[in-house]
Amino acid sequence: MSTGEFDIIVIGAGVAGGVFAASQPAGTRILVVERDLSEPDRIIGELMQPRGIQALNELELGHLLEGIDAQEVNGYNLIKGNERFIIKYDEVQKGIKGVGLRNGKFLTNIRKELEKRENITVVQGNVTQILQENNAIVGVSYTQEDGTNVSQYAKLTIVCDGPMSLLRDKLSKVNKKVTSYFMGLVLKDLELEFPSYGHMIVTGDFPILVYPIHTNAYRILIDYPGGKAPKMGKESIERLKESVVKVLPQEMIGSFLKAMDEDELKVMPNHSMKNQAFRMKGAVLLGDSLNMRHPLTGGGMTATFSDILCLNGELAGIDFRDETKLESAVNEYYKNRGKDVETINILANALYEVFTDGELKEACFEYLQKGGEQATGPLSILSGINRDKQFLLKHFFKVAMQHPVRFITKPAKQIRLYKNATRIIRPILKDEGVSAMI
Ligand SMILES: Cc1cc2nc3c(=O)[nH]c(=O)nc-3n(C[C@H](O)[C@H](O)[C@H](O)COP(=O)(O)OP(=O)(O)OC[C@H]3O[C@@H](n4cnc5c(N)ncnc54)[C@H](O)[C@@H]3O)c2cc1C
Known part of the structure; x- marks a missing residue:
């Protein structure tokens, strides 16, 4: 040539x-x-x-x-312990x-x-x-x-x-940062109430995702927080199995244990990089x-x-x-x-941090569980269809501020919630909305 x-x-x-x-x-x-x-x-x-x-x-x-x-x-099934609810993408009505x-x-x-x-x-x-x-x-x-x-x-x-x-x-x-690792397996023969949904399981200290990838096969991604890769020795794998079984919905456990025996556990670092x-x-x-x-x-x-x-x-x-x-x-x-990807980036990085902070995770789950715009609004940002940053920030702060009366009844907890929300969002916002060129 x-x-x-x-x-x-x-x-x-x-x-x-x-x-x-x-x-x-x-x-x-x-x-x-x-x-x-x-x-x-x-x-x-x-x-x-x-x-x-x-x-x-x-x-x-x-x-x-x-x-x-x-x-x-079609949307997400959010699961925390025995509580669960689905949120459908608003756009599903439009096909x-x-x-x-x-x-x-x-x-x-x-x-x-x-x-x-x-x-x-x-x-x-x-x-x-x-x-x-x-x-x-x-x-x-x-x-x-x-x-x-x-x-x-x-x-x-x-x-x-x-x-x-x-x-x-x-x-x-x-300026690449490894925030956590995802460990992945394929789950087979799952009988789910909502098979055509992504499942976000936030029961434990680390989020787990389960979603369909082909007929009779679901991807499970298990988060392993921190910048160090999970150990893959026999004992570590047993500990992992135990901790996942503790938080996995009952209907997924059999398939998960089978996959642990038969499938190769793949590990990938989760980066964030502005x-x-x-x-x-x-x-x-x-x-x-x-x-x-x-x-x-x-x-x-x-x-x-x-x-x-x-x-x-x-x-x-x-x-x-x-x-x-x-x-x-x-x-x-x-x-x-930047203007078309900033909301995707902000939500991804912020939601991960919210789900790893016990109190904010509770608040977020409660907020989304209310349904209506409080559920479909944030999901419209996650779907990428809605790219309105102010709308995203409105919902983000409403999560932390949904019970303003608690500034009086439980001031310490409420102030902590607000402070932690601000601590999370501030550096993330700083990284976005700027030209990619330096
Ligand atoms: C664990 C994990 C789960 C994810 N899940 C999702 C998800 O569900 N949905 C989603 O939208 N995004 C997801 N992502 C992000 C998504 O995978 C990436 O944003 C997307 O793949 C980026 O595409 P890319 O082309 O930049 O990289 P890649 O798709 O990885 O492509 C890079 C290509 O470059 C080739 N290459 C590398 N070096 C060289 C070289 N020196 N010479 C020639 N070729 C080279 C590689 O072989 C590869 O084919 C996930 C990321 C991670 C880490």
Whole structure:
């Protein structure tokens, strides 16, 4: 392949890189370099929120969810001890739902789509270097399966090498934090009262999620708080089993114990990372390599598709030979992307902290249990359809302030609740609503 054959090089055919490449106009010449093109079996990116599906449709790629036995998700079943209630996505009335899927099957659909496009070349290779000339990124160097190194050049390099990105440090100030770990298994033969719902279990000190991913299979994600990975020795596994059984609803225990014996327990770190890109000519970060939030609310893919819509909007109609226009398109993307993802990020990071603070968790559960707008309002933010930050903050503070009379009857507890809510939200808000470019 000759130098300058491509307009765009995409690093990583994951959720971000794959969907971005597939959503480009037919005339844009694209090279996608993916480290491993085989179908992955991973526990990330398996619940797509309604706005994610809507955005995928806007990108004219809604069909990528077909033929993979994806399961509809109509809302959440919240469970705390013996108390439980469901909240349906408001959008379900308009036919907009969430979906549970196997991430590997979705990625295979995306990659098949790329193979169909004449303007896209997909190669398997490990990108080892982003090539720089005169303060601009001009392409990539990658190692092929047979060990040979190849360099390729393009006007724009889209860096989508995911949560564990090794390439982002050239292009951004990396301030990644591991907030907790998710341990995942597949539960089979579950008899649930609300099979087409995500189940959020907040009975114990750590939240647990259960949602359908294909016929007769549910993903369980068990949170392991803190920045240290869980130990996987025999004794630790036994302790884990005991602590999960204590808090899991009765109808899930048999299936969980069977899965512990038969399935491989997969572990993934849950990061949060604010967007802080350096402006580097010829390159742009997209997906988890740019910005991450806690996966409790399943917002990562939705945020990624919003970013793709934003970047595509800025790139629309641009002649890739016009470097000035290309640069200004990337600048505008960095400047504007935040407004469509900030509520997803704020809710994800704040809700995780709320669920790990006993008193705030109680208050949140009680608030949502009231139903009506107090339940569907916050869920509309979680679904990604409602992106009104003031609306999110109104509900966030109403959780802490739902019993103002307690400032008189139980002042110490009420003040603590309010202070803790403020302590949680303040740094999270500081990280959002700012340009991604520093
Ligand atoms: C435990 C967990 C659960 C999650 N659950 C959900 C959920 O339910 N719903 C949701 O919306 N989001 C969820 N997320 C977040 C979501 O998975 C991510 O936001 C999304 O996958 C980001 O897409 P990406 O393309 O940036 O990364 P990825 O999808 O990981 O893609 C990165 C790609 O780059 C490739 N790559 C990496 N390095 C190189 C290299 N050097 N050269 C070539 N290729 C390379 C990788 O092989 C991979 O294919 C979860 C995250 C975690 C950690």
